[in-house]
Amino acid sequence: MERVIEINRDITERKYLEMQLIQASKMAALGELAGGLAHQLNNPLVGVQNFVQLLLSRMAPDDPNRKLAETIERAGKECVKIIRNLLKFSRDSHHDFTEVDINRIIQDVLSLMEKQITLKGVKIEKALSPNIPLFRGNETQLAQVMMNIIQNGAQAIDGSGTVTVKTRSLDTGETVLVEISDTGRGIPKEYRDRIFEPFFTTREEGTGLGLSVALGIIKNHGGRIAVESQERLGTTFTLSFPTAQTKEETKSKK
Structure with a gap:
């Protein structure tokens, strides 16, 4: 009876370890995907941000399109935050x-x-x-x-x-x-x-x-x-x- 209990315990522990390893590999793959996406998105986003800032610098304060440009700029900043979080997730961030x-x-x-x-x-x-x-x-x-x-x-x-x-x-x-x-x-x-x-x-x-x-x-x-x-x-x-x-x-x- 003790032998059966011991075997069952070994099988349960082995299954748990296998699940942990599978989950760890999935999270590692997700981290790599997140890092890759962040780098791919960052370059065009920097271009958008630069062009919006250039556009704003050439607009008069009372330009009717200024609010639209400022909205685009704010949305771009939010995207930058998301990308930073993706990069943090893709690497060890204990520091x-x-x-x-x-x-x-x-x-x-x-x-x-x-x-x-x-x-x-x-x-x-x-x-x-x-x-x-x-x-x-x-x-x-x-x-x-x-x-x-x-x-x-x-x-x-x-x-x-x-x-x-x-x-x-x-x-x-x-x-x-x-x-x-x-x-x-x-x-x-x-x-x-x-x-x-x-x-x-x-x-x-x-x-x-x-x-x-x-x-x-x-x-x-x-x-x-x-x-x-x-x-x-x-x-x-x-x-x-x-x-x-x-x-x-x-x-x-x-």
Whole structure:
């Protein structure tokens, strides 16, 4: 009997390792694709930006077309930010890490998204613990993770419902948890093992990149992500981030 249990455990561990290797190779391929796209898009975008700035320099302040040119310039700047994020995702960006306040990042993300989400009849609820420790991370990347998962939760709700964001710390402050729950339609059982695959989506308008990018960013922060879902009841994503590195660095500075 013990022999059977040991064999089953070995098979389970082997399958888990195989899945991890497959996912790692997919994320590496996605990183290469993101980097390649960013470089390909950057050159023509620089040309567009330069021509718009030249055009603006030759326009009078009261030119009726000036606002249109300024709109193009702003859109170009947003594209530059997206390309920079793609480049950061395609390479190890630990050198961009600083001490971050996850509560503030969540508040900033919700301030951008809340109005659009509530217009669809979806409520946003927050339960952010006031004593969350800081940890080392990249604010832009973490904001992207929160935005992707919150947006997915809102899109999973048909009609009225609620997206809830909670934070708390575990292990005497050595782990920060973020829980993002929705009361949506849930994830079908046959799709739960595939939701983090690059380009996998069940929505016609979806790209299938949101959760795979989120997974890559979370792993880059030394964190983990888990999902629990029940059809017609909703889904909860639990993100965990270690803070031990921050504590060790703080001690070494004293």
